Amino acid sequence: MNVSLVVFQGPSASGKSTLQALLGLPRIVTWTSRAPRAGELDGVDYHFAPRQTLERMKDAGDMLETSEYRGHLYGTSLASIEGTARGAGLRSIVLDASGARVARALLGERALLLGVAASRAECEARLLARGSDAAQIAARLAGYDEEIAALSGCDLIVRSGDGALERAGEIVQALRPLLGA
Ligand SMILES: Nc1ncnc2c1ncn2[C@@H]1O[C@H](COP(=O)(O)OP(=O)(O)OP(=O)(O)O)[C@@H](O)[C@H]1O
């Protein structure tokens, strides 16, 4: 069975978006009610919208799935996933464990669930470097153990350890043949 969607899953700051960018596949952009971080662009990193907009989309049946994370609503629109369900080429997406389960239910083995792991200390240091304050770091790391445990549902787990980001490039090179990418 050919993979049509690579789903990146893992704790906050484990390196999901970094690996996704290095892999260089077309990305499915999801929706969020949280504010953009410095450098994040609307329509590129996320579709940023007020919670009411996401709730209206959900009520109208326009969302494949939604998830609450640290006081904000996130969701994958049906429109964004439509081509993938029809088999229109390999794409990637970053989702939490509940979203990954929905992708698996929709696409079966055509979804490759890729777990991204890093130690709690590595995630903490990366969150700090990203400019998160102590309360934000504590809130995000509160889910760390559960998010690591949830990686057991993934097809493959990669460790995005600290140090040179070139190591992440090596991970991606190892993945390409598996994906036919
Ligand atoms: N292997 C690595 N070594 C060192 N730093 C890394 C590594 N991977 C990612 N980083 C850095 O850690 C930060 C978080 O990475 P990234 O945004 O990829 O994580 P994420 O899992 O997508 O995070 P979140 O779920 O919180 O959005 C970024 O500043 C990134 O440059």
Ligand SMILES: Nc1nc2c(ncn2[C@@H]2O[C@H](COP(=O)(O)O)[C@@H](O)[C@H]2O)c(=O)[nH]1
């Ligand atoms: N189930 C979904 N999870 C999503 C979606 N978009 C992002 N996410 C996950 O949310 C958290 C937090 O993301 P962040 O950008 O604020 O750090 C992270 O685990 C993402 O994987 C979605 O549409 N559905």
